[in-house]
Amino acid sequence: MLTVYSQAHRLHHATELKDGLIKPCFEMPSRADTILARVQSVGLGEVIVPRDYDTSRYARVHSERYVRFLENAWAEWSALGRTHDALPLIWPVRDLRSDIEPEHIDGKLGLYAMDAGVAITAGTWEAVRTSANLALTGMAKLEEGEHSAFALCRPPGHHAAAEYMGGYCYLNNAAIAAQACLDGGAKRVAVLDVDYHHGNGTQSIFYQRADAMFVSLHGDPKQSYPYFLGHRDEQGAGAGLGFNHNYPLPHGTAWDGYGEALAHACRTIAAYAPDAVVVSLGVDTFKDDPISHFQLDNEDFLRIGVTIAGIGRPALFVMEGGYMVDDIGVNAVNVLRGFEA
Numbered sequence: 001m002l003t004v005y006s007q008a009h010r011l012h013h014a015t016e017l018k019d020g021l022i023k024p025c026f027e028m029p030s031r032a033d034t035i036l037a038r039v040q041s042v043g044l045g046e047v048i049v050p051r052d053y054d055t056s057r058y059a060r061v062h063s064e065r066y067v068r069f070l071e072n073a074w075a076e077w078s079a080l081g082r083t084h085d086a087l088p089l090i091w092p093v094r095d096l097r098s099d100i101e102p103e104h105i106d107g108k109l110g111l112y113a114m115d116a117g118v119a120i121t122a123g124t125w126e127a128v129r130t131s132a133n134l135a136l137t138g139m140a141k142l143e144e145g146e147h148s149a150f151a152l153c154r155p156p157g158h159h160a161a162a163e164y165m166g167g168y169c170y171l172n173n174a175a176i177a178a179q180a181c182l183d184g185g186a187k188r189v190a191v192l193d194v195d196y197h198h199g200n201g202t203q204s205i206f207y208q209r210a211d212a213m214f215v216s217l218h219g220d221p222k223q224s225y226p227y228f229l230g231h232r233d234e235q236g237a238g239a240g241l242g243f244n245h246n247y248p249l250p251h252g253t254a255w256d257g258y259g260e261a262l263a264h265a266c267r268t269i270a271a272y273a274p275d276a277v278v279v280s281l282g283v284d285t286f287k288d289d290p291i292s293h294f295q296l297d298n299e300d301f302l303r304i305g306v307t308i309a310g311i312g313r314p315a316l317f318v319m320e321g322g323y324m325v326d327d328i329g330v331n332a333v334n335v336l337r338g339f340e341a
């Protein structure tokens, strides 16, 4: 399987608000280094650089004003003489207005962020747009006949919706690639999200759509971030009704419960008969993940790949979460090797 990778991810190395303190993000550059090292040490396949794409490709799933905000946020923040990471400090909850974009960067940060885990630094935009380009390049390879590809995206994307960032995510790499698949002539695409956290952004983007199915296995939002989306009763709306499937699972879920839910999810996708599957590949379901609460072990990730292969469709794997333990390389690559087995 080929891997799409770029060093540009290094330009994004930020801080987050955690347990009431500003700390280095769990989502750090060494994650991508660890995964790339494993790709190379097992000889997974060729490693290629991304192609360049215009920002209009991102605006197929994000609003134009949001993409413009991401592009300009650091310049607006640093123009005020601020040198530390840009973080939001006010949010337009419930009856506050989100239709008028504030002129002040502090207002914009609040409007376009769902949490304080998405700091913007000087290098963030370059890393973010390159990450989306990795996913677009992977999808282009599928269109050119590859049966699978791995976009080693960093930062991740699945918490980012049409008009907000959150949970270390800025542009929704998986959704951008899925939309590109449709724009390239596909009739249907499915996104399977196996990250520990619900892919609220991807769900939100495709919620009213019948041409993109979203299926997610994740920690129950009653107990786990992102708390406000990912319940079982969210099944899509309008034309999209019946094309959104959530599998919220309790703390402590191990392979017995996980494998059963995944098999069910993959049967649902196979029945939909998509032209391609985009897999939001998070490996924070691992037993030793520092911020999550499932109990999967190294060999369970091989089983995930085998089960996804059972759908029988081409697959683009897009890296999402999975935090800094050495095993994230083993676990991510195990999914890919399981798929190829």
Ligand code: SP5
Residues within 6 Å of the ligand: 117, 156, 157, 158, 159, 167, 168, 169, 195, 197, 225, 282, 284, 290, 291, 292, 320, 321, 322
């Ligand atoms: C892409 C991705 O995986 N984003 C995850 C963002 C999670 N951010 C908040 C996590 C809060 C976790 N608190 C858990 C306490 C564990 N002891």
Ligand code: ZN
Residues within 6 Å of the ligand: 195, 196, 197, 282, 284, 320, 321, 322
């Ligand atoms: Zn996650």
